[in-house]
Amino acid sequence: MLYALLIYQAEEVLDNYSDEDEKAALAGHRTLQNDTKAAGRFVEANQLLPSSSATTVRRRKGQTTVTDGPFTETKELLIGLYVFDCETLEQAIDYAAQIPHSETGAIEIRPIAYYEAIEGVQVKEPQT
Amino acid sequence: MSNLELALKTAYPRARATLVRLLGNFDKAEDALQEAAARAMVHWSKHGVPDYPAAWLVRTGRNYMIDAIRRVNVEARHAETIAILSGHDNFPSDDSLLSAAIDDDLLRLIFTCCHPILPQEGQVALTLKTVAGLTVEEIGRAFLVSAGAMEKRLTRAKTKIRDRHIPYEVPAQKQLPARLDAVLAVIYLIFNEGYKALHGPDLMRLGLCREAIRLGRILARAFRREPEVSGLLALMLLQHSRATARTNDAGDVVPLDEQDRSLWNPTLIAEGRSLVEKTLRRKQPGPYQIQAAIAAVHGETTSPAKTDWAQIAVLYRQLEHHQASPVITLNRAVAVARSEGPAAGIVVLRTIEAQPEMQGYHHFHAAYAALLLEDRRPEEAKSAFGKALSLAENSRERAYLERKIETLK
Numbered sequence: 001m002l003y004a005l006l007i008y009q010a011e012e013v014l015d016n017y018s019d020e021d022e023k024a025a026l027a028g029h030r031t032l033q034n035d036t037k038a039a040g041r042f043v044e045a046n047q048l049l050p051s052s053s054a055t056t057v058r059r060r061k062g063q064t065t066v067t068d069g070p071f072t073e074t075k076e077l078l079i080g081l082y083v084f085d086c087e088t089l090e091q092a093i094d095y096a097a098q099i100p101h102s103e104t105g106a107i108e109i110r111p112i113a114y115y116e117a118i119e120g121v122q123v124k125e126p127q128t
Numbered sequence: 129m130s131n132l133e134l135a136l137k138t139a140y141p142r143a144r145a146t147l148v149r150l151l152g153n154f155d156k157a158e159d160a161l162q163e164a165a166a167r168a169m170v171h172w173s174k175h176g177v178p179d180y181p182a183a184w185l186v187r188t189g190r191n192y193m194i195d196a197i198r199r200v201n202v203e204a205r206h207a208e209t210i211a212i213l214s215g216h217d218n219f220p221s222d223d224s225l226l227s228a229a230i231d232d233d234l235l236r237l238i239f240t241c242c243h244p245i246l247p248q249e250g251q252v253a254l255t256l257k258t259v260a261g262l263t264v265e266e267i268g269r270a271f272l273v274s275a276g277a278m279e280k281r282l283t284r285a286k287t288k289i290r291d292r293h294i295p296y297e298v299p300a301q302k303q304l305p306a307r308l309d310a311v312l313a314v315i316y317l318i319f320n321e322g323y324k325a326l327h328g329p330d331l332m333r334l335g336l337c338r339e340a341i342r343l344g345r346i347l348a349r350a351f352r353r354e355p356e357v358s359g360l361l362a363l364m365l366l367q368h369s370r371a372t373a374r375t376n377d378a379g380d381v382v383p384l385d386e387q388d389r390s391l392w393n394p395t396l397i398a399e400g401r402s403l404v405e406k407t408l409r410r411k412q413p414g415p416y417q418i419q420a421a422i423a424a425v426h427g428e429t430t431s432p433a434k435t436d437w438a439q440i441a442v443l444y445r446q447l448e449h450h451q452a453s454p455v456i457t458l459n460r461a462v463a464v465a466r467s468e469g470p471a472a473g474i475v476v477l478r479t480i481e482a483q484p485e486m487q488g489y490h491h492f493h494a495a496y497a498a499l500l501l502e503d504r505r506p507e508e509a510k511s512a513f514g515k516a517l518s519l520a521e522n523s524r525e526r527a528y529l530e531r532k533i534e535t536l537k
Binding site: 010012013016020021049051053066075103104 | 227
């Protein structure tokens, strides 16, 4: 089953990352990505730009309204997501705990009902 | 940083903002906060970081202050202070509620620090001290004054806030644009101080740039509907994306054209560009958005030759409409020269040549010299480079100009 591991984090924590924090987080991501790739579990990884770059679209009675900002104004925001192919929820939980942001934020696991992707789309590593 | 330190660092300025409101005094808030932080180091390492670290610090700091006042002084004049502090009427008992109140306090603190009643240097110093949490020594170093002088500057600002009863609040919608402008100006000043570092030997005080960006992010999250707020954040991100490319190994300035673009930070550029695109959709352009748009045009090409200079010239023209300044005209002249040739750029420069502000500005003479050289007028170019050199203060910029003159000999 495919699982989405949604990474939630208060952005102000990221604002306070030092270079070393960033490097450590990146190293954590690399390890997880390499391990899951080796195990044939890796599907995709996405790092999102901060919520200030978010735009929210709603369609009501045929009218499209576009607002600045993320859908919810909570403190812990979606900052990225992984998709892994896991045998069990236990395995997904195990991977979630290896995401560096699980220590300062939270990871929400959501089984995927439908997944489609274009073959050969390259997933780039997050940049510092 | 450990997770504990990171949580503490993140919570610190927010807790300070709320303690300033509760205690009505910057210095008392600082004392309470330091005590709370010391206790946090012990308590958190034993029991883990609490769910709402800032609320934890506020509660602990407040309790410490109540105890301290009670212990040291039981005189009547303190009864009132104790009453305020102990009043349970508006002090949330639940940390999640307290945390929500703390969010607003950080904005209140920013607006108080940037209140128009304070001189701008006071606004900058107070913002760096109380919102960004820099030490007096750090701020003094950044602005080339002694820690003692900076301390005095801060005390004057705090005294003025107290004596003039400056309200601790986010301005009402009606005054918001003007007050927000003042806040943005302070943030951009902090950024530029780090970016330019006109006087110092080290070209970029990255710490100041980072603080400014951090403040910009706080504001951008709070004022999503104010395009200039996002504009300023975008501008800073795009300029900062070139931080490592701006100097070479020897520490010399590398002009934009000659920068190794592989050193530009693609994530910062992507974020900056997406903000520019988003804010321009609102069709309320302002100086920060336009400057960010210019930086974005630079950021979207892989080589200087491919830069859309005509587009940049148009943007500078727009910027001149918002804030007429010979420095902007100077920049337009460079863009015009790139898109239409050096002679066209020189024509634009001639329109501001007579202004005393330009006569004493080394960048003007350096730009003029570069265009004259390109227009095959080496003698005039050499003399203009010489003028630039006689005005430049930064040792690295001087080195750059000296090299240019050397090649013309």
